[in-house]
Amino acid sequence: xxxxxxxxxxxxxxxxxxxxxxIEFIKGLPFKPYxxxxxxxxxxxxxxxxxxxxxxxxCIKKYGSQGWETVFxxxxxxxCANNVPLIKGRVLIQTSPRHIHDDVEIxxxxxxxxxxFEEAGVPRDRFAIKIPFTGSGAVASxxxxxxxxxxxxTAVFCLExxxxxxxxxxxxxxxxxxxxxxxxxxxxxxxVADTALEHPMSPRIIQMLEAFKTFYTETSEEQPIMVxxxxxxxxxxxxxxxxxxxxxxxxxxxxxxxxxxPDERPVIIHAKPSHPYASLSTxxxxxxxxxxxxxxxxxxxGSAASLDTDYVAQNGKILDAAxxxxxxxxxxxxxxxxxxxxxxxxxxxxIEDEISKxxxx
Numbered sequence: 001x002x003x004x005x006x007x008x009x010x011x012x013x014x015x016x017x018x019x020x021x022x023i024e025f026i027k028g029l030p031f032k033p034y035x036x037x038x039x040x041x042x043x044x045x046x047x048x049x050x051x052x053x054x055x056x057x058x059c060i061k062k063y064g065s066q067g068w069e070t071v072f073x074x075x076x077x078x079x080c081a082n083n084v085p086l087i088k089g090r091v092l093i094q095t096s097p098r099h100i101h102d103d104v105e106i107x108x109x110x111x112x113x114x115x116x117f118e119e120a121g122v123p124r125d126r127f128a129i130k131i132p133f134t135g136s137g138a139v140a141s142x143x144x145x146x147x148x149x150x151x152x153x154t155a156v157f158c159l160e161x162x163x164x165x166x167x168x169x170x171x172x173x174x175x176x177x178x179x180x181x182x183x184x185x186x187x188x189x190x191x192v193a194d195t196a197l198e199h200p201m202s203p204r205i206i207q208m209l210e211a212f213k214t215f216y217t218e219t220s221e222e223q224p225i226m227v228x229x230x231x232x233x234x235x236x237x238x239x240x241x242x243x244x245x246x247x248x249x250x251x252x253x254x255x256x257x258x259x260x261x262p263d264e265r266p267v268i269i270h271a272k273p274s275h276p277y278a279s280l281s282t283x284x285x286x287x288x289x290x291x292x293x294x295x296x297x298x299x300x301x302g303s304a305a306s307l308d309t310d311y312v313a314q315n316g317k318i319l320d321a322a323x324x325x326x327x328x329x330x331x332x333x334x335x336x337x338x339x340x341x342x343x344x345x346x347x348x349x350x351i352e353d354e355i356s357k358x359x360x361x
Contacts (some may be wrong), residue, residue: 006234007258009265010248013241014272017227017249018087021046021079025252026086031260035089035227036080037174037249038240039130039154040343042095043076047350052079060354068351069096072344073109074116075234075351080127081120091122092152092172094130095137097337103316106131106140114149128171130154132337134323135316136165142312145169153224155336157329160322162208164311165224166215173224174249175208177201177240178232179332181340184194195239196286202243205287206282210290211307216277225276234258242283246276295328 010016010030018026018033021042026033038046047056052075059074080091093113100103110129117127129144131137135151138161141151145168153165154173157179165173178201182188192198205228212223227247231237234257240248250258273279282290311319323329 004263005259006261006263009257009263009268010238010241012268012271013238014245015089015247017247017248018230018255019087019251020167021083022252023065023079023082023086025049025149025255026083029255032086034247035128035172035249036083036087036091037227037229038076038080038092038129038153039094040185040340040347043072043348044343046079047075047347050141054358055079055082055353056351060297060351064351064355064358065352068348069356071351071355072347074114077113077120077122079118080177081122082124084122084235086303089149090126090128092128092130092261094154094340095132096229096257097132097340097343098344099136100132100337101136103136103139107135108144110140110144110151111148124150127158128152130174131134132333132340133161133165133319135164135312135318135320137214137316138168138312138319139172141165141168145171152227154229155333156208157332158323158326159204159207159211159305160309160311160319160326161329162211162224163307163309164203164303166212166314167282167310170224170283171252172227172247173208174227174229175201175205175237176336177205177228180230180336181332182232183230188262195236196242197289199236199239200294202239202286203292203294205245205303206241206286206289207293209280210282213277213280214307234261241272243286244280246273272358293328333361 005219015034017035019037028250055078059071063070063074078095095109128150130152132155144151150171153170154174156175190199216223226245228240228245229249237254
């Protein structure tokens with residue numbers, strides 16, 4: 001048992017995804033991750049590594065005359081496509097934060113991504129596209145999922161977004177357990193002894209999962225699979241399994257800490273379920289969270305989320321209004337999009353500098 005680590009434990013409790021595109025890091029993991037997730041920050045860091053230098057050069061030579069955005073999209077696909085043999089499920093890339101309120105642009109970009117994956121030899125059942133879940137993101141997701149281009153609802157902070165993800169036919173959903181700002185400001189990190197029970201986001205995660213359980217029970221239709229993201233510590237990562245999350249996407253730093261930590265905890269009694277919602281049951285000690293919401297005081301002039309409301313209606317305006325009423329969800333969405341925009345701007349500068357060197361403009 002000396003080699004048993006907390007990562008071993010996590011893998012027995014839920015499906016482990018890797019929130020990174022570093023091919024050498026993924027190769028070095030002790031088992032194949034299920035999915036590989038990414039975003040503008042992850043891809044921009046990847047294109048600056050020596051490992052991906054040839055991919056960047058090739059894409060600039062081939063697509064540089066079409067502008068930086070085409071190059072960035074193609075590089076993103078190529079980097080993720082190289083990781084497909086190293087994972088069990090899908091590679092995921094994220095749409096531009098500049099288009100979060102334009103469903104036509106979101107759909108257009110996703111179709112370009114799908115075509116690029118096809119050219120790279122990646123079938124549709126091995127990739128999905130992360131869409132920041134505004135009203136326009138939900139509308140776009142409904143269109144794309146109907147076409148067979150599967151999507152993940154990302155930057156999810158409230159129950160209304162989760163309901164909309166179900167209504168849009170999303171394959172996956174990624175609530176952020178912590179806001180982006182908490183990764184940079186320790187004062188924003190919840191100081192709790194029992195993550196699953198006391199973290200202020202735990203009730204919302206329970207409510208999302210129970211909503212999906214209800215939808216599945218009533219309709220027998222598959223619901224978005226939870227791929228929970230944005231954790232500040234290995235302890236938070238491990239707590240996601242107790243909440244009922246089927247997948248957790250793990251950063252490099254948390255992977256390293258989990259691998260370095262021996263598992264000296266009690267023997268696991270319940271293995272991870274074969275279906276995300278068929279037998280989902282909130283642990284007794286967490287059941288009270290379904291009626292709580294420490295963040296609800298931030299809702300402005302609005303009622304609680306309704307499982308009967310079509311949040312994708314009116315071209316997504318109902319969902320946008322719900323996010324606006326919840327100042328925590330609104331602020332966290334804005335902070336996340338600002339963060340990803342900054343990284344996309346860095347990618348733009350890198351690519352445009354390289355294009356200029358080759359005089360392709």
